Amino acid sequence: MTVNPITNLLGMPRADLERLFADMGEKTFRARQMMQWVYGRSVLHLDDMTDLSKTLRHSLDGHVEFGLPQVHERHDAADGVIKWSLRAGGSQAIETVFIPEENRGTLCVSSQVGCAMDCPFCATGRQGFNRNLSEAEIVGQVMLAKRELDAVDGPRISNVVFMGMGEPLANLRAVIKAVDILLDDFGFGLSRRRVTVSTSGLVPQLRKLGAESNVALAVSLHAPNDALRDVLVPINRRYPIAELLDACWDYARMTNLKDVTFEYVMLADVNDSVEQAHELSRLLVNRPAKVNLIPFNPFPGSDYRRSPQVAVDRFRQILLEAGIITVTRKTRGDDIAAACGQLAGQVNNRVRTPLSGKLLSSKMQQDQLQ
Ligand code: SAH
Numbered sequence: 001m002t003v004n005p006i007t008n009l010l011g012m013p014r015a016d017l018e019r020l021f022a023d024m025g026e027k028t029f030r031a032r033q034m035m036q037w038v039y040g041r042s043v044l045h046l047d048d049m050t051d052l053s054k055t056l057r058h059s060l061d062g063h064v065e066f067g068l069p070q071v072h073e074r075h076d077a078a079d080g081v082i083k084w085s086l087r088a089g090g091s092q093a094i095e096t097v098f099i100p101e102e103n104r105g106t107l108c109v110s111s112q113v114g115c116a117m118d119c120p121f122c123a124t125g126r127q128g129f130n131r132n133l134s135e136a137e138i139v140g141q142v143m144l145a146k147r148e149l150d151a152v153d154g155p156r157i158s159n160v161v162f163m164g165m166g167e168p169l170a171n172l173r174a175v176i177k178a179v180d181i182l183l184d185d186f187g188f189g190l191s192r193r194r195v196t197v198s199t200s201g202l203v204p205q206l207r208k209l210g211a212e213s214n215v216a217l218a219v220s221l222h223a224p225n226d227a228l229r230d231v232l233v234p235i236n237r238r239y240p241i242a243e244l245l246d247a248c249w250d251y252a253r254m255t256n257l258k259d260v261t262f263e264y265v266m267l268a269d270v271n272d273s274v275e276q277a278h279e280l281s282r283l284l285v286n287r288p289a290k291v292n293l294i295p296f297n298p299f300p301g302s303d304y305r306r307s308p309q310v311a312v313d314r315f316r317q318i319l320l321e322a323g324i325i326t327v328t329r330k331t332r333g334d335d336i337a338a339a340c341g342q343l344a345g346q347v348n349n350r351v352r353t354p355l356s357g358k359l360l361s362s363k364m365q366q367d368q369l370q
């Protein structure tokens, strides 16, 4: 007797679900019906999906599930930010953060357990990498947050950003599926401008994302020249700034995106000088680019310091004078360590490889491009 593993249907794109039903001899519209229950009404039990025939429910029973991640801890900050720490197998944990603002509610999701990119100013990077999350685990973060917010008639999730733990483009296959569900009218139905993938700059994967999806893009630039970026974002040694920016302009053109957001974490006396602001503006001027200056969020053991406000204002002014839209990101959820780059979860480190090394050429990375 063979025991089939139970398939988690959460995160399965509509086209795949339709194929599954077709293979069962069912009508493909069953996929849309099921998705309306799951994503529209947050119903996760087959028994409750009353417009699916009893026979169909019976044949699915025991073979499929809609499994959510398990909550390890939930923290509520004074400013309304919520952070969930979710179990990711064994003693591992990932984090998901909800940030309510006046006109929107942004959910920041994780894409990996840890991160192999090793950026020295990032708590996730310091922990090393364990594994990729599945599409079910990514979509599960959104579903779980939505259910907990809806249960208390709380604010809605209007935006999803892949800015939690992990490098989304190193887990491209699962991220593309998750994005598909986020944008699908029978999924979460978000507009493509409200779903943002943030990347440290894996160029081949970025080009593939542009060919297969059209979501908003944020790129962690953090330095205006290769010498400094090689240190702050070590993947730069593999894909230097000129190559990365070319891929960004192509992405904007292919996807018809008004602009790419460049994230720039402000580190005192490292990347916040007047000269560096001019250097950055020369890279981005007259391009489909806007800049997001992020205050550095310290974490235990970090060596960097936050730039003083006057340095941030000066830097911003120079970019504005070059005609580049530049905003300064507010820090939220500070009291529960929920801000950008502070997400640490619990990672039992398996790979902590400086990027010049074997990790990037490994099969694992190549697999994501097939
Ligand atoms: N791996 C992706 C997405 C996750 S990180 C990326 O790097 O883009 C999300 C953002 O937080 C990135 O711009 C990252 O550089 C930034 N970040 C990381 N550590 C930070 C810190 N300590 N303070 C402020 N921002 C940080």
Ligand code: SF4
Pocket: 115, 116, 117, 118, 119, 122, 123, 124, 125, 126, 164, 165, 166, 167, 199, 200, 220
């Ligand atoms: Fe990974 Fe992004 Fe952190 Fe760099 S900044 S280590 S890419 S999560």
